[in-house]
Amino acid sequence: MAPAKRYTLEQVAAHNKEGDLWIVVNNDVYDLSRFADLHPGGAGVLVAPDIAGTDCTAAFFSLHRSDVLAKYAGLKIGHLDVGPADDRQPPYLVPAPGALSPAPHAEPDWLVPSFRSPYYAPSHHALQQAMRHFFDSEVRAEARAHELSGERPTQKLVELMGRPEWAIHQMRMGPGRHLHGLTLPGGVRGEDFDYFHELVVIQEMCRVGAPGYMAGLQAGMVIGLPPVLNFGDDKLKARILPDVFAGKKFISLAISEPHAGSDVQGITTTGTLSPDGKHWIVSGMKKWITNGHFSDHFMTAVRTGPRSLTMMLISRADDEGAVDTRKIKTSYSAAAGTAYVFLEKAKVPVENVMGGEGNGLKVILSNFNHERWVICCRIARYSRLMYEETWKWAHLRKSQGKRLIDHPVVRAKLAKMIYKIDMGQAWLENITYQMTHMSYAEQSTTLAGPMALLKTFLSRAGAEISSDCVQIWGGRGLTQGGMGALVEQFQRTYKVSDSGLAVPRGFGTVVLTRPDTFALQFDSILGGSEEVLADLGVRQAMKRMPQAVL
The missing domain is CATH 1.20.140.10 (Butyryl-CoA Dehydrogenase, subunit A, domain 3)
Structure with missing residues (x-):
């Protein structure tokens, strides 16, 4: 690879007009000659005397995040020629994918090289490094873009997270048999995965800084799948878990309703047993369901008697046309797929009942502690x-x-x-x-x-x-x-x-x-x-x- 070209400030200053426009940002030289008219703030901002042909690093970072430099890396043509006696301000530290932040207190103490913690073993550090690099390199750019556009996470990325070598969806469910036999990122054995490993995964995801988008990345699974893991039989698990963990299917928790909110005593979604006893026929409406707009399965609270609440898994594919959804606009990104869920005489196999008829509240409460810990x-x-x-x-x-x-x-x-x-x-x-x-x-x-x-x-x-x-x-x-x-x-x-x-x-x-x-x-x-x-x-x-x- 040829060495990068180097330019002096005098050379950059000669390119200071529309159609021939260079600038310096963080000791890198950019040719904006063709980009000026595409600049969101208009070409006039770039051709201003204090910008065109100058080192405008301070002005740039007063308006833009360092992400912008990565987005327009193709416009970079070389570096500023800085000598050892140059008394100019040193360049800003731009974070590299996977690196720890050099800012004091920006990382928890256990990640600070000079600090020690009794809680974290080498496997936790290895997992953290793998997760930091993955989310910085594979997720951050899409997350920031989709947070603003409201697009759901791409299927390609969701399935990448579900590949065996990453197994991120499985790890988000916490320690358990669903991880046994797997070799997780950083070489962590699934059998050794503990709550500190899970904490690492959760906190590295949050660093992406896109709350609505991150909710779209299988947040429904985190709260909707535990009943399958804890109360489903082997046949149901074999049918549901592989595709959800692979990122090919989505699942949501569906409890809240328009009139009852999340008051389970007021739930009006009703199920009646079919004459042959093989199905529950369910009708009703759920509201504010995270991932609901694109979910394939719904872990649903259903009233099966005057004082009987039952949790059952309702799948779109089980009764085509009986399950419909509509997006809801909320204060955060539509990337989460928050939705209404409409159930019109949906046929639910009796084997899809979790924990037995009438035990819905027990199923709902079973995951509360872990759920709050995740929060x-x-x-x-x-x-x-x-x-x-x-x-x-x-x-x-x-x-x-x-x-x-x-x-x-x-x-x-x-x-x-x-x-x-x-x-x-x-x-x-x-x-x-x-x-x-x-x-x-x-x-x-x-x-x-x-x-x-x-x-x-x-x-x-x-x-x-x-x-x-x-x-x-x-x-x-x-x-x-x-x-x-x-x-x-x-x-x-x-x-x-x-x-x-x-x-x-x-x-x-x-x-x-x-x-x-x-x-x-x-x-x-x-x-x-x-x-x-x-x-x-x-x-x-x-x-x-x-x-x-x-």
């Missing part, structure tokens, strides 16, 4: 990403002749972000460690309260971090696209609420919110509202209070 992993990582974006912006943006980072009020806001983020990650890792030493049943009884309090802390911290980030970013923190795009997304989407899942007090709480209504990654209501979970955490502690302690 905690996501909030913790996305809050850290927002801090990282803001930290870098504070070093770049100048106000009143000084960088934002040089203002004490800005440093105070960043300090609060750092201690909230690191506190949340430390608490999350402690809970995760307990999970690795408990059975699923023990987790449900012992960790329900601590998990509820952890989620309350993380969601409230996320809200405060979001607010402080926007204050530092100003108008850019409220603008879709551009430098503050991720901050705007977080501010807009973290608190889209759903209507809550009401269950009898005998199950330990009055309202247990379901994620199938919006499935936002950073929701203060998703998985249980802050108020309800805070109360749940205290009431769980009350149960352990000995009578004689005064």
Whole structure:
């Protein structure tokens, strides 16, 4: 390969007019002669005297993310000839795919080379490196584009994630027999996969920074497939799991309804047994179903009697035309495929009932603890990403002749972000460690309260971090696209609420919110509202209070 050409600033300065236009960004030389008229801001921006033929690095990074450089890499013609005695500002650090961020506190402590953690083994580090490279190289560009366009994830990418050498869909379901026999990324044996491995996968996905799109990447599976894994028979598993894990089929959780919300006592979707006893005939409507618009299967809450709720798997292919869907516009990207689901006398084989007729509530509640833990992993990582974006912006943006980072009020806001983020990650890792030493049943009884309090802390911290980030970013923190795009997304989407899942007090709480209504990654209501979970955490502690302690 021929060495890259090098140009002096004087040579670049000679190309400073329309039709013959060069610029320097980050010590790289770009020929924009043919691109100027295609520039979204118009050619006039580029032919301005302080841009055309100059080193406009500072101006570029005040308006654009480094992703733009990768998008237009084809316009690069060489490098700036910089000598050893050059006193110009060194180039900005542009992240390379798969690399750790050099920004302080941008990575959790266990990934910082000089830090140590008792929780993570070499296999966790190996998996993290593989996942970081995969999501940076294969997912990030599509995710950012589709987040804005509202297009669903491409089938090619979803199936790539499901290939045996990646097995990302399987890993998102947590430890279990469904991973046994697999060699996972980083050389991790499926039998050795634990909750810290799962935490790695979840948090690396979140770094992509596209909440609606990421919900479109099989978020419905994460909440809709556990009943099949936990309650389905071998025949049903053999029919459903391979295609979902391969990314060829999608599954959604369908509980919420237009009138009942997620109040299971008010569910009106009804099933009646066919005369021959072989099928349930189901009619009704579900609403706010994540991935619903393109899902093939629906794990559906159905009323099968006055006081009987049953969970059953309803597939489009089982009764063509009986299942229909329509997209719903929400506050975040349509890439998630949030939808209405219409059921018109759908024939559901009796073997598709999960856990037995009338045991629907048991099936619904069985995955709550793990589900809330997944939400905690996501909030913790996305809050850290927002801090990282803001930290870098504070070093770049100048106000009143000084960088934002040089203002004490800005440093105070960043300090609060750092201690909230690191506190949340430390608490999350402690809970995760307990999970690795408990059975699923023990987790449900012992960790329900601590998990509820952890989620309350993380969601409230996320809200405060979001607010402080926007204050530092100003108008850019409220603008879709551009430098503050991720901050705007977080501010807009973290608190889209759903209507809550009401269950009898005998199950330990009055309202247990379901994620199938919006499935936002950073929701203060998703998985249980802050108020309800805070109360749940205290009431769980009350149960352990000995009578004689005064």
